Amino acid sequence: METIIPIRSRDRQAESDTAGMELKRMERIVDAAVLGGGIAGSCMAKALSDRGWETVLIDRKTFPRHKVCGEFLSPESRSTLQAFGLNDTVASLRPQRIARARLIFEHGGEIELPIPGEAWGLSRYAMDEALHLAAQRAGAHLHMATTVTQVELSGTGKGYRVRMRQGSEVSQIHARAVITAWGANGRVALGAERPKTSTNDAYIGVKSHYTGLTMEPVIEMYFFRGGYLGLCPIEDGKVNAAALLDRNEFAKAGKSVLSILEAAAERNRKLEQRLAAAVPIAGTQAAIAPVHLQRKPASWDMLPRIGDAAAMIAPLCGDGMSMALRSAALCAPLADDYLRGNLSLSDWERQFTGSIHREFAGPLRWGGFMQWLIRKPAIAQLLPGAARIAPVLANGIVRATRLKPYES
Numbered sequence: 001m002e003t004i005i006p007i008r009s010r011d012r013q014a015e016s017d018t019a020g021m022e023l024k025r026m027e028r029i030v031d032a033a034v035l036g037g038g039i040a041g042s043c044m045a046k047a048l049s050d051r052g053w054e055t056v057l058i059d060r061k062t063f064p065r066h067k068v069c070g071e072f073l074s075p076e077s078r079s080t081l082q083a084f085g086l087n088d089t090v091a092s093l094r095p096q097r098i099a100r101a102r103l104i105f106e107h108g109g110e111i112e113l114p115i116p117g118e119a120w121g122l123s124r125y126a127m128d129e130a131l132h133l134a135a136q137r138a139g140a141h142l143h144m145a146t147t148v149t150q151v152e153l154s155g156t157g158k159g160y161r162v163r164m165r166q167g168s169e170v171s172q173i174h175a176r177a178v179i180t181a182w183g184a185n186g187r188v189a190l191g192a193e194r195p196k197t198s199t200n201d202a203y204i205g206v207k208s209h210y211t212g213l214t215m216e217p218v219i220e221m222y223f224f225r226g227g228y229l230g231l232c233p234i235e236d237g238k239v240n241a242a243a244l245l246d247r248n249e250f251a252k253a254g255k256s257v258l259s260i261l262e263a264a265a266e267r268n269r270k271l272e273q274r275l276a277a278a279v280p281i282a283g284t285q286a287a288i289a290p291v292h293l294q295r296k297p298a299s300w301d302m303l304p305r306i307g308d309a310a311a312m313i314a315p316l317c318g319d320g321m322s323m324a325l326r327s328a329a330l331c332a333p334l335a336d337d338y339l340r341g342n343l344s345l346s347d348w349e350r351q352f353t354g355s356i357h358r359e360f361a362g363p364l365r366w367g368g369f370m371q372w373l374i375r376k377p378a379i380a381q382l383l384p385g386a387a388r389i390a391p392v393l394a395n396g397i398v399r400a401t402r403l404k405p406y407e408s
Contacts, residue, residue, distance in 0.1 A: 030054045030141075031339055033162050033175035035148055037063060039124075040307030040324040041181030042131035043084050047332035049138035050085070053339055056173060057132075057140050058164060060147040064129040068205040068288045070315050071124055071240040072098070072219055072232050075117025077322035080329050089130055095120035096233040099217045106224040106268050121219070121234040123209070125284075151178060151303070177335055180301075181328070184292065184308040202290035203227070204250065205315075206257045207242040209284035212277050215239055220274070224267035226250060230315070231274070238281065244315050247289060257285035297364065299327070299356040300349045306331050311360045319363060330355045 034045045037059030045057040073095065081087040098119040103111040136142060143164065150163035154174060163172040215233035222229045226249030232240045243264050253263035258280055265272045297311045306327040313319055334352050337343035343351075 028171075028173045030056050030173055030175050032056070032177045032179065032335065033058060033160070033173060034179045034181055035059075035151075035162075036181030036183060036307065036309070037061075037132065037142070037144065038067070038128065038181060038183065038307055038324065039131065039321055040310075040328040041179075042128065042135045043086070043325060043328040044179055044181060044306060044332055044335075045140040045142075046086075046131070046135040046138045047084060047328065048335060048339075049135060049140040051332075051336050053336070055140045056143060056175070057135055058143045058146050058148055058162075060145070062145045063132055064125045066207070066209075066284050066286045067124045067128075068207045068242060068286045069124045069240075070219075070230050070232055070242045070320065071121060071207075071234050072230070072321070073120040073122055074319050074322045075115065075119050076319065077120075077325050078117070080322065080325040083329055084325070086131070086134060089134055090120070090122065090127065093122055093126045093130055094235045095122035096215075096235060097121075097217050098219050098233065100219075101221065102218050103221045103223065104268065104270050108270065112218075119219070121232045121240070123234045123238070123240065126235060177339060178303050179331060179335065180303050180305050180309055181307045182309055184312050202247050202292060203244050204247050204260070204287065204289040205242070205244055205291050206260050206287045207240060207285070208257055208261060209234070209281040210239045210241055210275070210278040211237070211281060212279045213239045213274070222268045222271040222274075224264065224271070226267065227264060228315075229261070229264050229268075229271060239278070241275070241278075242315070244291065257287050260287075293368070297353075297356045297360045299353050304331055304335070304348070304352055310356060311364060313360075313364055317363070323360065323363075326359060327356065330359070 031053035032045075032048050032055045034041045034048075034055065034057045037057055041057060041059070045055050048055045073090070078087060081090055098121050099115055101113045101115055103113070132142060143166065146164050146166040148162060149165050149170075150161070150172075152161050152163075153159075154161050159174055159176045160178045161172055162175055162178060163170070213231070215231070217233070219233075220231040222231070227243055227245035229241060229243035232242070234240050241261060243261060245260065245264060250260055250263060253260045261275075265275050291312075293312055299305055299310045307324040308320070310327045311323055313323055331352055334343060334348045338345065338348045
């Protein structure tokens with residue numbers, strides 16, 4: 001999602017004023033607009049609709065669709081799903097049970113760790129569709145394939161005007177509150193500049209579903225020079241292969257997702273052998289670039305940010321979807337208090353920023369440390385032996401990257 005604040009020239013002012021009058025006649029007034037229809041956005045829209053607020057959920061693309069994601073729901077996500085009233089909804093999609101994590105390194109060494117609780121493997125294609133349906137049933141209005149072209153404070157200073165375009169049709173709504181859930185690459189709102197990021201720390205994410213692989217209730221993580229790839233069993237006997245790769249290392253790997261995945265597999269002999277009999281499922285491939293792993297939470301930038309827009313942990317930690325759910329769960333009651341007039345905007349910002357920092361700062365810091373470790377080949381080669389010698393320490397580091405169970 002992108003927010004664009006157009007600069008009006010004097011020559012176009014009359015034309016713009018006329019267009020503004022047309023838009024004004026079409027303007028709807030709603031309580032809340034959620035920008036971004038992924039996990040965090042759809043859960044936020046459902047939560048506000050459940051509380052009786054008229055809510056719109058807007059995304060510039062259509063759903064369901066395949067997205068780059070490890071498709072791993074950690075045990076910590078279960079308590080948050082339960083708080084949203086969605087645990088049974090997600091369970092009905094027949095997710096694959098996952099009990100262990102197996103780490104396989106380029107030199108052949110392995111570490112196997114138990115997962116503290118039952119995790120699930122579930123495709124985003126199935127999950128996003130179910131969450132959208134749940135939001136609609138709660139009363140939310142969905143606007144898919146709709147681009148937000150402008151967000152601005154209303155003339156009265158109360159609420160926001162959100163201008164949208166769907167095909168050739170342009171419209172706008174007035175929302176008392178706007179929550180951004182447009183992902184890590186979404187442009188910040190209200191005309192603020194996107195923070196500069198280093199190209200030296202940029203990755204590309206790719207994914208594809210496969211058949212032909214027999215999987216235990218284990219998520220397999222393969223590490224190699226320039227990145228890592230996870231194999232996660234999902235519903236209906238399929239396997240999701242998702243990789244985070246250094247852009248410079250894989251610049252010559254080809255432009256298709258499958259060619260990039262093949263290049264990655266060649267860097268780990270066991271992974272190459274594992275995928276030899278795998279058959280990619282047509283239409284399930286997806287890619288995203290650049291990917292910048294956030295070192296610190298960024299929960300507010302003119303507007304509240306949830307999901308990957310607020311925080312993005314290293315994918316090897318397996319807690320990305322859990323963090324997206326948790327950010328929405330932390331934001332929803334504060335948005336409700338704000339809409340009821342019990343909380344000022346500044347208090348909403350202060351409380352939400354504080355709660356995100358308390359819950360996310362530790363896992364993000366340890367996730368960054370783990371990401372740093374696996375980028376050092378000499379250190380990575382020592383990890384299997386270290387884990388056998390000090391399994392309590394290995395488990396402790398993994399637990400440090402996890403969120404605590406959610407208490408509403």
